[in-house]
Amino acid sequence: MSSVHVSTMINGDEVDFVCRPDESLLDVLRDRLGMTGSKEGCGTGDCGACSVTLDGRLVCSCLVLGAEAGGHEIETIEGMADGEDLHPLQQKFLDHAALQCGICTPGFLIAAKNLLENNPNPTETEVRYWLAGNLCRCTGYDKIVRAVMDAAKDMRKGHRNAA
Amino acid sequence: MPLDSENKTIVPTEFKTVGTRPVRPDGMDKVTGRARFGADMSAPGMLVGAILRSPHAHARIRKIDTSKAEALAGVKAVITSKDLKAQPGCDMDILVNVMARGKALYDGHAVAAVAAVDMSVARKALKLIEIDYKVLPHVTDVDEAMKPDAPVLHKHIEHDYHQDMLETADHVKGKNEKTLPPGKRPSNIAGRYQFGHGDPKKGFREADVIVEHEFKTEATHQGYIEPHACLANVSSDGWAELWVCTQGHFMVRDTCASLLGLDVSRLRVTASEIGGGFGGKTTVFIEPVALALSRKAGRPVKVVMSRDEVFRATGPTSSASMKVRIGAKRDGTFTAAEAILKYQGGAFPGSPVEMGAMTAFACYDLKDVKIVGYDVVTNRPKQAAYRAPGAPMSAFAVEGCVGELAEKLGMDAIDIRLKNAAKEGTVSSYGPTFGPVGLVETLEAAKKHKNYKVKLGKNQGRGVASGFWFNFAGQTCTTINLNIDGTLGLAVGTPDIGGSRASMCLMAAEELGIPYDQVRTIIADTSSLGYNDVTDGSRVTFASGLATIYATRDLKAKLCARAATIWGIPEEAVDWENGAARPAGANAGNFDPLTLADLAEQAAATGGPVAGHYEVNADGAGPSFATHVVDVEVDPETGATEVLRYLVVQDAGKAVHPSYVEGQFQGGAVQGIGWVLNEEYIYGEDGRLQNPGFLDYRIPVCSDVPMIDTVIVEVPNPGHPYGVRGVGETSIVPPLAAVANAVSAAMGVRATTLPMSPPKILAALNNKMRQAAD
Numbered sequence: 001m002s003s004v005h006v007s008t009m010i011n012g013d014e015v016d017f018v019c020r021p022d023e024s025l026l027d028v029l030r031d032r033l034g035m036t037g038s039k040e041g042c043g044t045g046d047c048g049a050c051s052v053t054l055d056g057r058l059v060c061s062c063l064v065l066g067a068e069a070g071g072h073e074i075e076t077i078e079g080m081a082d083g084e085d086l087h088p089l090q091q092k093f094l095d096h097a098a099l100q101c102g103i104c105t106p107g108f109l110i111a112a113k114n115l116l117e118n119n120p121n122p123t124e125t126e127v128r129y130w131l132a133g134n135l136c137r138c139t140g141y142d143k144i145v146r147a148v149m150d151a152a153k154d155m156r157k158g159h160r161n162a163a
Numbered sequence: 164m165p166l167d168s169e170n171k172t173i174v175p176t177e178f179k180t181v182g183t184r185p186v187r188p189d190g191m192d193k194v195t196g197r198a199r200f201g202a203d204m205s206a207p208g209m210l211v212g213a214i215l216r217s218p219h220a221h222a223r224i225r226k227i228d229t230s231k232a233e234a235l236a237g238v239k240a241v242i243t244s245k246d247l248k249a250q251p252g253c254d255m256d257i258l259v260n261v262m263a264r265g266k267a268l269y270d271g272h273a274v275a276a277v278a279a280v281d282m283s284v285a286r287k288a289l290k291l292i293e294i295d296y297k298v299l300p301h302v303t304d305v306d307e308a309m310k311p312d313a314p315v316l317h318k319h320i321e322h323d324y325h326q327d328m329l330e331t332a333d334h335v336k337g338k339n340e341k342t343l344p345p346g347k348r349p350s351n352i353a354g355r356y357q358f359g360h361g362d363p364k365k366g367f368r369e370a371d372v373i374v375e376h377e378f379k380t381e382a383t384h385q386g387y388i389e390p391h392a393c394l395a396n397v398s399s400d401g402w403a404e405l406w407v408c409t410q411g412h413f414m415v416r417d418t419c420a421s422l423l424g425l426d427v428s429r430l431r432v433t434a435s436e437i438g439g440g441f442g443g444k445t446t447v448f449i450e451p452v453a454l455a456l457s458r459k460a461g462r463p464v465k466v467v468m469s470r471d472e473v474f475r476a477t478g479p480t481s482s483a484s485m486k487v488r489i490g491a492k493r494d495g496t497f498t499a500a501e502a503i504l505k506y507q508g509g510a511f512p513g514s515p516v517e518m519g520a521m522t523a524f525a526c527y528d529l530k531d532v533k534i535v536g537y538d539v540v541t542n543r544p545k546q547a548a549y550r551a552p553g554a555p556m557s558a559f560a561v562e563g564c565v566g567e568l569a570e571k572l573g574m575d576a577i578d579i580r581l582k583n584a585a586k587e588g589t590v591s592s593y594g595p596t597f598g599p600v601g602l603v604e605t606l607e608a609a610k611k612h613k614n615y616k617v618k619l620g621k622n623q624g625r626g627v628a629s630g631f632w633f634n635f636a637g638q639t640c641t642t643i644n645l646n647i648d649g650t651l652g653l654a655v656g657t658p659d660i661g662g663s664r665a666s667m668c669l670m671a672a673e674e675l676g677i678p679y680d681q682v683r684t685i686i687a688d689t690s691s692l693g694y695n696d697v698t699d700g701s702r703v704t705f706a707s708g709l710a711t712i713y714a715t716r717d718l719k720a721k722l723c724a725r726a727a728t729i730w731g732i733p734e735e736a737v738d739w740e741n742g743a744a745r746p747a748g749a750n751a752g753n754f755d756p757l758t759l760a761d762l763a764e765q766a767a768a769t770g771g772p773v774a775g776h777y778e779v780n781a782d783g784a785g786p787s788f789a790t791h792v793v794d795v796e797v798d799p800e801t802g803a804t805e806v807l808r809y810l811v812v813q814d815a816g817k818a819v820h821p822s823y824v825e826g827q828f829q830g831g832a833v834q835g836i837g838w839v840l841n842e843e844y845i846y847g848e849d850g851r852l853q854n855p856g857f858l859d860y861r862i863p864v865c866s867d868v869p870m871i872d873t874v875i876v877e878v879p880n881p882g883h884p885y886g887v888r889g890v891g892e893t894s895i896v897p898p899l900a901a902v903a904n905a906v907s908a909a910m911g912v913r914a915t916t917l918p919m920s921p922p923k924i925l926a927a928l929n930n931k932m933r934q935a936a937d
Contacts, residue, residue, distance in 0.1 A: 020283065036203040037196020039438070041388040042470040046857035049388055077196035090194040094186045097822035100661045100830065102193030103200055103389040103438025128866040135857060137386045137439050138661065140829030141865045143822070 006070040010035075011079025019066040026050045028066035029076060037077035037106045041135065048134030051107040052076045058114040060133075077106035080113065088151045089113055098147035100138035108134050112148045120156055124149065180673040181885060184822045187665040188683060189436070200436045201392030201408030206463035209394070210239055210278040212456045213285035214449065214466070215292050216476060217267030217274055220301035220542040220850025221314065224267060224274060224294060231291035232277055237284035240460035241292070243275045247455055250424040256511040258422050260545045261451050267296070268316055268510035269542050270851040271475025273448075278456040278464045301542040301850040305507040306484050308351040308541045315349045316510060316540045322350035351540045353512035358520050358593045359533035366499025366531030370490025374567045377486045378560040380899070380917040381843035382479040382507075385549050386834070386862045389438020390473045395453035396463040403430045403457075407450055410440040410658055411697025415450055416689045422451045423458075430454075433688040434658040441834070442548030443478050445697050474855035478547020479844055481506040481514045483556040487523075489564045495572055495579045500524050500592075504536040504557055509545040514538045515553030518633075521593035522896070523557035525631040526580070526602060526788065528589045542850050548699060550831065551632045551892035555838065555899045559917065562628035562900030567913060576627035576904070577610045580790070584629075601814030601878035602629060602788035608874050609790045614810045623796045623807065624908030630789050630896025634889035635700025636781035636882075640693035641710040643671060643682075643718050645773040649760030651675075651718075653711060654687040656695030657703045661830075661891060662823035666704050667711045669819050670885065674715040676742040677759065693778055701889020704819055705880075706781040712884050718775025725769045726757045783882020787893040789813035791832065791901040797909040799928055802921030804840050804906055810872045816880040816888030828894045829871035835898020837863040839906075843918050 003018040010033070019028050024043075029035040029052070038061055041047035045060040052061045053075045080087045089112050092098070099105045108131065115122060115130040122130065127148050128141070136144060192198040229241040244264035249255060258264075263272045275292050279285035300314035307313055311324055324343050367373060393407035403425060409415050412434040420427045437444060449466040457464040468477070484505045490498045502523045508514030516536035523534050534557075569579040584602045591597055606629065609615060619625060644652045653671050657663065664684040671682045696702065723737040726744035730737070736751035737744050743756035766773055792810040797803075811828040818824040841861055845853040854860045879886025903914040912927045 022283070030203075031205075035196075036199070039200065039389065040202065040467075041390070041438075042857045044470065044856055044858065047388055047470075081195055086191075086194065093194050094190045097184065097187070097662070097820075097826055099187075099190065099193055100823070100826050101387070101389070101437060101439045102189070102198055103387075103436075105193050106196045109194060125866075132864040132866040135386075135388055135862060135864065137388055137441070137834065137862060138830045139826055140831075140833035140871045141868060142829045142871045143826060145865065145870070 004067045006067055008069045008071065009073040011075055021065070021067055023066045024062050025064040025066045025069050026061035029061060035076055035078050039103055039106060041103070048111060049104050049107040051110040051134065053110065053114055058111055077110060080109060087113065088154050089148065092147040092151040096143045096147040096150065098139065098143040104134060104136045108136065108144060116152050116155060120152060122152060178673055180679055181669050181817065181819050182821065183669070184820060185665065185679045187662050188668060189659065189664055198436045200389055200438050202467045204394045204406045204435065205465065206394060206396055209463040209465055210280060210460055211282050211285055212276055212278045212453055212464045212466035213282065213289055214273045214452060214472070215275040215289045216472065217263060217270060217272040218851070219267055219296055219298050220270050220303065221299040222267045222296040223299060224263060224265060225297055226295040227275060228293040229275060231293070232288040235284065235288050235291060237280040238277055238288045239462060240278040240456050241275065241288070242452070242455050242459060246459060247422065247451060250421060253421045257418060257447065260511060261422065261448065269544050271472065271544060273452065273476065276452045276456055278460045302351070303541050303543055303846045303850055305482055305505050305539050305541060308507065308539050309505060309537065311343055311350070313351055316351060316542065318349050320350060320353050320512065320540065321347035322352035323347045352537055353508065353540055354538035356517045356520050356536040357534065360590065361531030363499040363501050363531045363533045367490045369498040371493045372568060372571050373488060373490040374564045374571065375488040376560070376564060376913065376915050378563065378915045380483045380556045380559060382482040382543065383549070383838045383842040384474060384479040384860065385441040385443035387439030387441060387443060390468040390470060391444065391449055391477060392467040393450050393453050394463060394465045395450070395457040397454055397458040399461060401429055403454060405430065405432045405450060405454065406435055407432060408435045408437045408444065410437065410444040410660065410699055412658065413656060413689050413694050414445070414697050415447055418447050419451050419454055423454055431688055431690045434686050437658050437660055440660055441550045442552060442699060445548050445699050446478070448477055470857060471855045474860060475852050476544055478545060478549070480549035480552065481508060481546045481556070485557065485560040487560040487564050489568060491568050491572065493572065495574050495582045497527055497529055497583045499531040500529050502534045502557065502561065504534065505539055506536065506553065507539045507541045507543065507546070509543040510540060511545045512538055512540060514546055515548065519553030519557040522554040522631050523561050524592035526585055526629045527583045528585050529592055532592045534592065550834065550895045554630065554632055554896045555835065558628065558630050558896045559899035559903060562897065563903055563913065563915065566626065566904040566907070577606050580629055581606050598785070598881060599878055600786055600788055601876050604876045604878055605629070605788055605790040605812040605814055608876055609792050609810060609812045612792070612810055612874060614792055614808050614872060617794065617808065619794060622799060622909055623794060624905045626793050626901040626903065626905030626908060628791055628897035628900035628904060630893055631786060632701065632893040632896055633786050634705060634784040635702040636706045636784040637696035637702055638694055638780050639706040639710040640695055640778040641707060641714045642692060643714045643775045645718065645759060645763050645766065647763055649758060649763040651682045653682055653684040654692055655684060655707045655711065656687055656692045657698045657707045658686055660698055661827060662820060663703045663707065665823065666708060666819040670708050670711050671715045674712055675719065675759070676740065701787070701891040702784065705784050705883055705887050705889050708819065708887055709781055709883055710777045710779055714775040714777035717777060718773065721773050721775065722762050725762050725766070725773065728769045729757065729765060730754050785816055785880025785882050785888040787814050787888045787890060789893045789897055791897040793901045793905045795902065795905040795909055797906060797924060802925035804919065804924065806836055806868055808869055808872070811894060812874040812876060813890060813893055814876040814878050814888060815890045816883065817877055817886040818875045819885070819887060821875060824875055824890050825873045827891045828873045831894025832871050832898050833863050833868050835895050836868060836902055839899045839902040839917055839919060841918050841920055
């Protein structure tokens with residue numbers, strides 16, 4: 001099976017890679033580019049652990065082909081902090097103890113960031129439905145929801161623009 | 164679902180650091196994607212391993228031909244059970260579970276494996292392995308499996324049906340046991356356990372009211388988000404390394420060495436970050452396979468399970484079939500209790516029925532009580548521990564009967580439990596006498612909580628249930644090293660799943676009187692620390708915490724000795740106080756305190772490195788009790804259940820990091836909600852699992868649940884220097900019963916079969932309407 005050459009932007013950087021036509025974007029990120037922050041929990045788009053954004057749209061990277069990423073902009077967990085400055089969501093997840101084992105955390109953070117970019121003032125119910133594609137088995141979701149609501153509140157005060 | 168709940172701790176503490184809520188030390192890596200989990204490691208020249216699994220529930224393997232797979236370009240090794248020879252003293256059940264030999268015992272049982280240059284080649288190779296199966300009759304239901312004429316999985320497991328007492332002989336229904344020949348015969352009944360005391364027959368004669376029900380629960384999976392993963396590297400001179408997500412890397416080392424015939428000292432195992440376990444990562448599945456592939460290929464081999472493999476071939480918990488009977492006086496005093504529990508262990512003996520039997524009535528002070536448990540094998544994956552293994556199912560049955568007794572006697576659901584609650588001095592139903600325990604405190608706190616006072620509406624119901632878990636202790640070993648700058652490195656041997664590194668840092672800092680962030684806790688590999696038992700049994704904060712405290716005290720004594728050397732005074736004349744060595748009283752002399760940094764600076768001149776150690780086979784784990792209160796609304800049109808509010812009250816002994824104690828409470832409650840309302844292993848008539856994925860095996864998602872209110876009760880455990888009890892497991896014991904009691908109250912029909920999924924609720928409501936019409 002011949003490989004495909006792909007040019008893309010990942011977390012603001014120009015990235016070229018080659019992959020097989022049947023390789024998922026998640027496999028490319030993890031196995032070819034060494035970006036293992038996105039996790040594979042199911043491989044079928046049911047758990048959200050591999051969440052990334054593609055041109056600003058929240059997707060499961062296990063359901064996107066690596067070859068499809070050509071010409072598009074991808075954001076992953078590795079690009080969420082600005083140098084040493086954590087994104088408010090990352091800081092709130094730490095402050096609220098919103099992670100236990102931590103395997104789902106990158107996916108939740110990407111999904112929550114995408115939520116706040118689309119809806120800076122979500123209700124608890126809106127948070128719950130937006131994050132319903134991300135499975136967490138440890139926390140019971142309580143502290144995750146609190147962290148997202150708290151981050152949204154701070155971000156509305158202008159601590160850092162969501163967009 | 165309003166965001167108005169609050170989490171609080173009842174008992175004030177006298178600690179400075181313990182009981183605070185600092186950011187966990189591994190948090191930064193986990194929110195930035197830098198943390199390395201099982202599948203995140205790679206090695207130069209690495210191959211990928213893949214496993215071929217049986218498509219049959221029960222089949223004789225007549226022949227395996229791997230020649231075509233071996234000939235495929237890119238394939239570097241193919242193994243079958245021939246490459247995993249039985250070693251003297253190894254656990255044959257684990258060996259056979261890792262790779263089938265002779266028979267495939269369940270859908271998903273591993274039969275062969277390949278190592279190839281990439282996954283594409285590996286998958287092609289698996290398709291080229293030819294296996295000649297003779298499909299055999301199978302059994303996946305626990306009641307069916309107990310019948311004398313059921314398909315038998317293992318000829319060496321025998322049972323004498325005549326030995327069963329009459330009241331426990333439900334498994335021979337439909338076939339008169341007296342017609343069976345006497346003596347033992349091959350059977351799927353692998354074990355029988357009995358606990359209790361007194362004379363239940365007498366106790367039931369004294370009862371004014373007796374409640375009796377039969378209950379069934381389906382198997383559920385631990386559902387950790389991280390599939391099993393490992394990277395094995397066996398060198399040609401026999402030294403081996405393994406990187407693995409596990410709850411116990413010492414267990415992995417010893418088990419793998421035993422299965423593969425390796426010297427234990429030649430296998431070094433490093434625990435990766437672990438993406439959940441809940442008991443399901445307390446054994447081995449792919450690790451021996453990866454090591455065997457690496458040994459054969461001469462290259463590192465990474466094996467990562469797919470989600471389908473996780474469901475089909477790793478431990479769900481047992482399904483259970485139970486009968487419970489409780490008698491009570493009119494004032495609510497229990498006079499007698501009996502239970503018969505039948506748990507399936509999957510394809511091998513070892514269901515947690517013994518613990519289910521021990522915990523069934525542990526919440527209550529009973530004079531006359533008897534519990535009988537049966538361990539049964541079926542054509543399902545070998546069950547693995549799942550959070551308080553065995554206890555949630557028996558609690559579901561017992562607490563269901565307690566709830567119904569309260570209704571029949573017109574008593575408050577908490578009052579009836581308070582009247583019978585186990586307390587200090589109670590002889591437990593499984594034998595030991597309880598020391599200080601906090602069940603009464605949890606019940607009283609639950610009764611006072613605002614959730615218990617909310618008025619319910621139409622189609623709504625409230626459920627209450629209590630639960631118990633022993634908590635474990637076990638072999639534990641830690642080392643704390645003073646660094647050159649006065650900070651500390653703490654090495655523990657128990658993988659951190661839910662935040663234990665933060666707890667260890669807190670306890671070490673508390674002992675030394677220093678800031679939390681001056682201690683860094685790492686999980687040492689198996690070559691760097693003495694043996695540690697697995698992170699299970701809610702033992703880590705208790706046992707590793709205890710070892711951390713005593714290792715730190717050992718360090719403090721040595722630091723005082725160093726200060727004494729510097730000051731030229733006796734060791735006894737030095738105290739450690741508020742982060743520094745100080746002269747003990749006026750007679751010791753007048754010296755400025757020496758901090759950790761001061762002592763570290765002078766370490767070389769005063770005897771070299773300073774470290775504290777502690778090794779122990781700990782005991783003294785204190786049991787933990789919990790009481791849960793839940794309100795639900797059942798939609799009579801769809802059969803869907805909405806959880807309106809949920810309260811967890813549990814005794815933590817001492818909450819070292821309250822946020823993570825609350826997290827354990829909340830996580831356990833939501834897992835329980837999934838178990839009671841939705842999650843189940845569904846088998847087809849062919850014995851194959853029908854729902855091996857997160858789409859069809861649906862664990863609760865964020866929009867399924869409300870905020871989970873928590874109250875931490877602190878009744879100190881005298882077996883721990885800080886009073887700590889384990890908390891991780893008790894929180895999943897009451898939810899099945901609590902939610903089922905709430906659903907029962909909302910429906911007006913007793914829920915006895917889990918999960919209470921919408922079709923079952925609709926059927927129960929329709930049945931109720933039919934009966935009312937008749």
